[in-house]
Amino acid sequence: MEQNELIVMRDIVKAFPGVMALNHAQLTLHKGEIHALMGENGAGKSTIIKCLTGVYERDAGEVYVQGVEGNVFNHSTEDAQKIGIATVYQEINLCPNLSVAENLFIGREPVTKLGTINWRAMNKKAKEIMDGLGIKIDVTVALENYSLAIQQMIAIARAVDMECKVLILDEPTSSLDDNEVEKLFDVMRDLKKKGVGIIFVTHFLEQVYAVCDRITVMRNGGFVGDYSISELPRVKLVAAMLGKDFDDLAAIKPEGTQEIDPEIMLKAEGLSHKGTIKPFDFEIHKGEVVGVTGLLGSGRSEMVRCIYGADKSQTGKEYMKGKEINIKSPLDSIKEGMAYLPDDRKADGCIGELSVRDNIILALQARNGMFKKVPRSKQIEIADKFIDMLQIKTASRETPLSQLSGGNQQKVILARWLCTHPDFLILDEPTRGIDIGTKTEFQKLILQFAKEGMSVVFISSEIEEMLRTCTRMCVMRDGEKVDEIEGDMTQESVMSAIAGGEK
């Protein structure tokens, strides 16, 4: 091991039932370096990290960590923390019912002379840490009161505060907005100066080039290459990830302006949900793709949840194809031909222990009702069809959903809705945490659905993605629908609409 190497992983092998997750993968991290780990869904990024941090135990291979003798075997995340490896995972693993300060110091609370927890010191230190990150919040309030983004920052703050020499960030930015990402980058650069090595997993190419020094590319559980950022331009990086030359993203842009079908699919008048979204009107035509944009917490998710009935609307009226409908629960909207892909995949989408097949047919079964069971042969047929169509990577259709990678789980949830043949499809952040190749696939699918007459509402944090697919955009700010823009939309015009007059 060389002087400035922090971590060297060689020939790591990890097999899961039916899948070779890591096949002689490798990773080298130097001191004071931000190292991007890139690859498509299922390339093994998360797996190699989990092998390092002790979540999984590797089947074979060597791991060397600076300052530790010999081949390192971490059996738990605690072991990894002891040798200075801290991790922030894609899905937030904190305790929502505990206060921010408690979450920051859980397991290492400052104690008084009597051995009890020194609350005052803990809260004070927590406040200092959060202030240091430029986040002004009340640290004594339970974590669940804060947005996903703030929670993510707290998870990072927790990892950073634990005197680590290696910090692993597994897609920490997927739920952050631009400002927050910038804040995070500042923190990362700061740590880099202090000599901490950072492994950064992300799907956003811009972010890689904004902050990273080196890139390790993985594909299908194997190692593709370790490059310095200057020797690998974007196109080459994408090509390395996909293993082929990449057809330009811009190629899928809709050809010219499309004619809009005069038939109105769904109309909402004055819907609202107390505390989350103020009364709004909404209209979508047949075959139209409408975007909903705004910052995190601006009410964009809350608006579609209200339309779908995930949060019951307390005021207003809703019409589907001209007929007034009364939505009391999601089941009502499913029966009316709606479908909703929620943004919080883990909490609102996945039934983890059930098989891929069960997860796919769930909504269809719910619409049919309990007493009209979808025959097993039909279930198999549907599941196989969508596994094939969406190219879901799974060992078999009977594999529990929780064993699939994040992007493939997302595809399964999408399949769940597609098999109900909805007229009106709501996609809330369908491409979050999904690799770039699949993202393009998703966008192509959306346009194809629209062509077939489906109306689609599309929400994404990436404005570019929405520009490519949407004909019209609703702009949300502070729980209110403030504007609607159409026609010549550019990144700038949308951004200034989001920011409103203040910017």
Added chain:
Amino acid sequence: MDKIKKLTKQQLFLPFFCLLIVLLINLIKSPTFFNIGIQHGVLYGRIIDILNRGSEIAILAVGQTLVVAVSAGTDISVGSVMSLSACGTCMMLAGYGVNSTTHLAVPMGVGILFGIFLGGLCGAMNGALVAKLKIQPMVATLILFTAARAVGLLLCNNQITYIRYEPYKYLGNFIPGCPIPTAIFVTIAVIAVVSIFLKKTALGLYIQSAGINSRAARIAGINSALICFVCYVICGLCAGIAGMVASSRIYSADSNNIGLNYELDAILAVALGGNSLGGGKFNLAGSVIGAYTIQAITTTLLAMGVSTDQAPVVKAIIVVIIVVVQAPTFKEWIANNEAKRKALRAEGGQQA
């Protein structure tokens, strides 16, 4: 070898295996264990005894399995509800305030249906508390755990009501001319009805979805609260039926003793069957096997001359072993060790 491995991976393998071991020990200790004879025109033997006496636990386990799966909690009121149902039936049959009767006040069917209905009512109350008011299952069912026996006692005017009417004894004993204990038929019927219902409708999928992630299930169009409620009602009905069998055995309603500690056996049966008490996926057959395993242990101990007072100690030790062997962490540990050994062997092979 591969076939054996496939077999051991089945969820039902361990419950079966445990039951087999208990039976095997019996066979070694007393070779006459599996003997079945006929005395006074009915079947007689240890095995018959286990099947007969295990009926109540098996019936309770069916309902308990669904409750555990859907709400990740247990219904601890089933034993008391058994007692309440029995009291309700006896009160109906004898008439209020009568403590011993040879003539029925209402037809027997009405009395029995009333008892089962009471069970369903208790289940509905538990279900409403858990599904609608979101009270923790153990706390919600604690109410009836303590109250149901007292209500039963009230129904029977604070005394033990005897039904000295021959057909009332059929359910817990024998129907004249049939050598097989009636309770076995009742158990088969309950299991059959519930499993056919689960197979023919999507209830099983609904229960598992709601039990694993009720929020996601709701978004996907499943009325999680209603499904939860239904499971508790089914559990209550099962308790009612078990109460009928227990009451018929002693042709009376002994409020303080019917179904005493049965809730624990029922929960244990679910766990022994390889079902996670954390809810989600479930296997009805496992629970039923678990129920008979418990009864087999109890019967064995009593047959070996372990006194009734000490039997629970031995039972506890056996149960601890079985539960540990089935624990996912333990299984993982075994699997990991095996994988490591295999990897070592493979490496050795490569080097050679």
